[in-house]
Every structure is written in C-alpha cells, then in structure tokens.
Amino acid sequence: MASLGPNQWKGSHTPSKNTSNCPYNVEFTAKPIPSASLHPHSIEAGRVQLDVFLTGSSTSLDNKKVKDVNATMVNQIKQQILTNKLEEDNNDAIQGKQNNNNSNTSITIKLQLQDKPSNINNNNNNTNHWVGEFIVPSTWLEGGTETFQRSGSYTPSGDQTAFSLQISYKLTDGKICTALFNSADAFHWSVT
Numbered sequence: 001m002a003s004l005g006p007n008q009w010k011g012s013h014t015p016s017k018n019t020s021n022c023p024y025n026v027e028f029t030a031k032p033i034p035s036a037s038l039h040p041h042s043i044e045a046g047r048v049q050l051d052v053f054l055t056g057s058s059t060s061l062d063n064k065k066v067k068d069v070n071a072t073m074v075n076q077i078k079q080q081i082l083t084n085k086l087e088e089d090n091n092d093a094i095q096g097k098q099n100n101n102n103s104n105t106s107i108t109i110k111l112q113l114q115d116k117p118s119n120i121n122n123n124n125n126n127t128n129h130w131v132g133e134f135i136v137p138s139t140w141l142e143g144g145t146e147t148f149q150r151s152g153s154y155t156p157s158g159d160q161t162a163f164s165l166q167i168s169y170k171l172t173d174g175k176i177c178t179a180l181f182n183s184a185d186a187f188h189w190s191v192t
Helices: 076-089 092-105
Strands: 009-011 025-033 042-057 066-075 106-119 123-139 162-173 176-183
Touching: 025 162, 042 066, 042 106, 066 076, 066 123, 076 092
Parallel strands: 009 176
Antiparallel strands: 025 042, 042 123, 066 106, 066 162, 106 123, 162 176
16 A cells, blocks of 8 residues: 555544644444345345444644545455556556556545434544445455355455555545454454
C-alpha cells in the first residue's frame, strides 16, 4: 500500500495533529451476509453490510458537516499480482490497462445517511450514522483467497493485510478524510 496522505490515517481515531482538518473519528460495524443465491456457481460470493459512525466532539467540529461518505474495499493480493504482471510486461499497451485493473481489485460504494446527527448521552459528542452494502462478486475474490468464498466462513490465518477498507468522508468545505483498515478476508472486519 502506498504511503499515507495528509488526510489519511490507519485505524478509527484521527491523529491529534489532524483534528482541525478531519474532525470526525471513523467507527464501523461490518456484518457478513450470504449471497442472494447459495448455488456453487453463483456470480456473487456474498455481501457485507457496513454501518459507519462518524463521531467527534462538538467543540472541534466548528460547523464542519459531512457532505457524503464512500467506502472502498481493496483486494491487496490481487492488486499486487496485477501490478507485478504489468511490471513484467512493461509496455505502453499494458500500462494503459493499469487503470482498468483497479476495477478488478476494488469495490466502491456510496453510503446513505441513516439518521440526522445526534447527541449521544449528552456528552458533547456528535454522531453521524451512514449505511451501505458491498456486493462481493466471486471473481473479485480470486487471487486473494483460498477456499473461503462464502460469508460467515472461518477467517483464515495468513496475511492480515490481504484486504483493505478505506472509509472516506467529505466535508462541506471540500476536504476529504480517509481512515484505513485491514483484514485477512473480505467478509470479516473490525475497528482496530
């Protein structure tokens, strides 16, 4: 994975030096959902329901409201394999395909605001709740998984960075802030 930009961080909490640009912490729950069809030749491997909670102290928000929220799941192993192939072939025609391969290694969804910002426990914390659902095609998992292509299956041991989840929120002033998370499989995520 490339180095982090100025408004990107790993984990749920915005670094303290960056709270003026990115005032919200990113927390989430991810629930694996079986595919619409459990047929072995289904084009859908499963789904992941994503609930994102943007929390921040009302004293640091200074009227910074969230305009929209996007989430991108990336198959890092498949992306590395495709990148290595492109480097080996290193010609202009293949280089032109590099941007097209991103669609084979990432899935992006736009989340919907579930409810209006609310004060939780009256402790000066504002929370925005956003929801969305990833539909994970079977072919997208190829190159990044071994035998666990159904949601709810056992989380395999191995590379804990095989998949990444990038949750980005855009403020009304145009700033985009992104929290990064990693997992060993596409269906099981935790805030760390």
